[in-house]
Amino acid sequence: MTSSPINVAIIGAGLSGLSLALALHQQNIPCTLYERNNAPLNIGGAVMLSPNALKVLDALSVYSRIRTKGYNFETLEYKNGDGKLLEVYEFGSEEKYGYKALRIYRKVLIEELVEMLREKGVQIVFGKKFVKVLEESEESVSWEFADGTVGKASLLVGADGIHSTVRKYLYPDLKPTFAGGMGVTAAVPTEQLKLPPGYHIPVTILTPHGSFVIAPQQVDGSEVLIGKQKRVPKDHDRAGWDAISADKEALVKFLQQDTEHFPEFVRNAVSKIGHGKINVWPYYIVPKIERWTSDKRRIVILGDSAHAIPPSAGQGINQAFEDIYIFALLLGQVNKVDTQDALKFWQEYREQRIAKVMDLNNQIELRRMTKEEREKMPAGSMHEIELSWLYKPNFKEDVDKWVATKSKVAA
Ligand SMILES: Cc1cc2nc3c(=O)[nH]c(=O)nc-3n(C[C@H](O)[C@H](O)[C@H](O)COP(=O)(O)OP(=O)(O)OC[C@H]3O[C@@H](n4cnc5c(N)ncnc54)[C@H](O)[C@@H]3O)c2cc1C
Known part of the structure; x- marks a missing residue:
């Protein structure tokens, strides 16, 4: 474990990177963001945020600033061509989960996050492309940028998306699967x-x-x-x-x-x-990978870089927000727990939820199939969809509980 002060370099100022910087700032952990483009990536119009992500954004004081900047809604209906209601799918519920879902333009969300980081004095360096890790030791990591300059920090986080370059350090040959x-x-x-x-x-x-x-x-x-x-x-x-x-x-x-x-x-x-x-x-998609951290745990990947998932349940970005929040909560506790242990817990915790999201994706895909396609699936493939595990998480409580068990062991 390191009890020396942590400073974090984040590669990529997409939604994962920007929100991670806010979450680290909340934990009083210094960080700098490096983005290859001269402005944050703005792809794909609007995105849908569900209560699990909104709970994170609320904890980071973002929700109150964006709630009125998008469309708030609760359910999606599945209908057939004749207008017959087939199923109602919840994307959010104020009553059940504390939040309606929010459809918001990615650009609006990104601009708000950038503005919040500016207000807090967190530095985003644009036009700075990460190329490769130079050296990883027990205490620090150094890397090279495309302009030939070198960076050094105690932790390097790859929030650089599905085609991640940071991930190459862990998996040089891995390519996302079409x-x-x-x-x-x-x-x-x-x-x-x-x-x-x-x-x-x-x-x-x-x-x-x-x-x-x-x-x-x-x-x-x-x-x-x-x-x-x-x-x-x-x-x-x-x-x-x-x-x-x-x-x-x-x-x-x-x-x-x-x-x-x-x-x-x-x-x-x-x-x-x-x-x-x-x-x-x-x-x-990024096929399931064993390690989201390097052996010496100085290099971490998260968001799409670690687990780009199919779009069926609309959870891509929502899962990235879960990653960053729990990661920052745990880093905020490294004076009490071992960093290696904390990162292990983080990955296991996150993998369990992502596995359940993958199952949810499958359930949604089954519902989109034609009757003939569905009939070819093994009996019992389709089950009822229950969402409270997804939309009503207890991230902070779960982290606190885990830290308490570890602190007891140490005492
Ligand atoms: C068209 C489209 C529509 C989508 N719509 C939805 C949706 O509605 N809902 C949903 O949940 N998901 C959606 N997704 C998926 C979603 O965009 C991703 O899950 C999400 O963007 C992941 O965020 P991220 O920050 O991890 O990665 P990204 O958003 O990919 O951000 C990565 C950042 O890293 C930067 N970067 C990359 N390499 C380097 C480098 N070498 N050096 C420095 N910086 C680097 C990139 O420029 C970028 O800014 C959509 C994806 C696409 C392509």
């Missing part, structure tokens, strides 16, 4: 849909011809995200995906395809789509 599909989404004005009065959104409409998602965004719900998934038989390189993203007409056509089998408001939704409002999300 999951065989992509999401194509667009933002359109809600009024364009001419929804029947009282029709509940967000909704996923399931038909034998595929599913179609409609989810409100903007504070007043005046805009909706519309989207479909597409199976993609083979992976593409960066240039290939860029070409797919750039061909807006083909993407509009894909969104319009088969809509004759959907209600009229879906045809209205796809009738006019601005090219600048279309997003493509290729689905990659």
